[in-house]
Amino acid sequence: MPGSVPRIVMKFGGTSVGDLERIKAVAERVKKQKDAGCDVLVVVSAMAGETNKLVGYCDALSDLHDAREYDSIVATGEQVTSGLLAIALQKIGVAARSFAGWQVPIRTDSVHGKASLDTIDGERLLGCMAEGIVPVVAGFQGVGPDGRVTTLGRGGSDTSAVALAAAIRADRCDIYTDVDGIYTTDPRIVAKARKLEKITYEEMLELASVGARVLQTRSVGLAMRERVRVQVLSSFEDGPALVEGELPGSLVVDEDEIVEKKLVTGIAYSRDEAKLSVRRIPDRPGIAAAIFGPLSEANVNVDMIVQSTGADGTTNMTFTTSKSDLPRAISTLESMRHAVQYEELATDADVVKISVVGTGMRSHTGVAATMFRTLSERSINIQVISTSEIKVSVLVSAEYAELAVRALHTAYGLDDV
């Protein structure tokens, strides 16, 4: 994959290109990377605030607007940034040209507003780079089968960058953002949180899905499938050109690339949780289907599920949803009270989900036991438990969130000493 000249994708988010001064700073950084002997392709978001402004226009005109028109309008934000950065690069002597999604072309399906990438033709971009020209591609957008502009949905610029990195077989995809890397946990809660040099795709996926929103989940999944090495780093720190072995950010890579494997890589938490308990259901086959079928039809996303049987032969079903799905979940459950014949519906939005993530769990036991013992020692009551191959999650009362995260961070030896 890597040729003699390293091929790097550099992606800059909305705050990184928020005004003309920041665009000039980005140009300087791109120049530095190019001058260090790399072939560079740049992907940009819209200037911070632009997308919201354009979305606001659409919303103000019609609450149910045509998603095809929405896409055509909103995609202009990235088109403007790509042109401006090309001009800023030329101004400091770097040959560059902008590409809108349809010019690459970046082909997508026709699900406007939330399109999925289909194929990216990398030939024009590679041709451009072979002539020493830096392509500056508008992120977040593509073109549908009928030739209309599509967008990938919020955060889609990360996905654009990873997909473009795959299309041009890049050695690395650097995602410049407003944090300087991925941490063992939220540094706002745990002062001793450490920046991770490397993390696996699987771990990143689990962390992203429970609230560590540094990278969009979709982009991590794509990077894993396409084996694109992704670096998360800060666009606000100035430094030298980046060379392998001295990278300042956090690398998201394949497990093979990680020599020193840890049992636990990070502790994540999510406050966007609500607990529902359906109590005293006459126990009979098909209860789960009777409850979760209608919830799914009502677009309620159910996460953790625990079923328990009481001494009286009735069953209790406890599960979690996001806070925004709670009202819809309640009305759906109330409408099935007669059909399911449950006695009581209890809800609690004052909960937090805490997750311990690490690929090391696959080969080591005792991770869950350490978690339960640590929480028990602080008298933190565990309400629901769920596990995956590389993650253990528990639901606890919201008031214990910080205490639990700090205690677990220490217990798994993650503190920066």
Next chain:
Amino acid sequence: MPGSVPRIVMKFGGTSVGDLERIKAVAERVKKQKDAGCDVLVVVSAMAGETNKLVGYCDALSDLHDAREYDSIVATGEQVTSGLLAIALQKIGVAARSFAGWQVPIRTDSVHGKASLDTIDGERLLGCMAEGIVPVVAGFQGVGPDGRVTTLGRGGSDTSAVALAAAIRADRCDIYTDVDGIYTTDPRIVAKARKLEKITYEEMLELASVGARVLQTRSVGLAMRERVRVQVLSSFEDGPALVEGELPGSLVVDEDEIVEKKLVTGIAYSRDEAKLSVRRIPDRPGIAAAIFGPLSEANVNVDMIVQSTGADGTTNMTFTTSKSDLPRAISTLESMRHAVQYEELATDADVVKISVVGTGMRSHTGVAATMFRTLSERSINIQVISTSEIKVSVLVSAEYAELAVRALHTAYGLDDV
């Protein structure tokens, strides 16, 4: 040309779509025209102020920016408006869809920032209209031979509208603007100026070129070649759907369509004039070439020219340029003082050009004589005279501008009584 269903192009400029409320008002107007049984195609400019903002970004990043990037950036303004208007139309029950220049496609040459229209494929637009959908086309833009976005230069939306009207063989191209028509002269100077019901392409071209900037000159020339009937009317007045015979604006049409021909149609004036006199040049063949060759090479646009020979055998050359060309003209003339051996260079920017325009002049004499007599009666000294088939222009001291225009307006019987 006209089928059973009238086919109308409606073009709205920047102030007509300046904010969301105005875009909604435009949608209502389009609906009215469509409900009256017309097939409608809409062309829009960027929201007022947007183009200037984007141009400002480009200028701030680089004084000599890449025109291809400039085009890609600036063209987003019209793209946004076309999408927003399509949403506003759908909201009130009118099927509509936006088209960027490249989606039509509107093909141009590759002179970025000032591209000329090449071909417009009207088939997709006609297909759209046949399905009852109103196409909303982004004006001012197209796509070059290499697939990059081009713009037609300032005011190019009028040209887009006329070219699209030709491509779909429209019965009429209605240009909605901030004035309600074309007047016999500037109503700010002559209170009795009358709105013209009809004016020929040739007259409109002459009026446009001397300062009555209602329609861009290029668009009028194109309308003349393609025989597109153009109506200029106000977007700020609300009225019923427009039907032939009861049009509220001014129609720019072929001479054949005008039954009642007037000797003089209008009086125009231009303050953007400067006079240069090169005095006492030794008379010999080739003087004109020696002077005007270098001026042309220096991109100085020369308009009126008068050559006079003195009693001493020397020649004087007097001519006019635009005020902005004056400094370049002076430096060019000074650099040729030795070669041409003239004695004196005099300049005067305190002049105004007044023109009397009318196709009736072709068949009637005495138009120029009336002009000279009228000005003479007011003791207005004529400095330079030039004539074309349907125009007589004079250069006079700027202080007489209003007096001269008013006197001529009355003399040719144009006053509204």
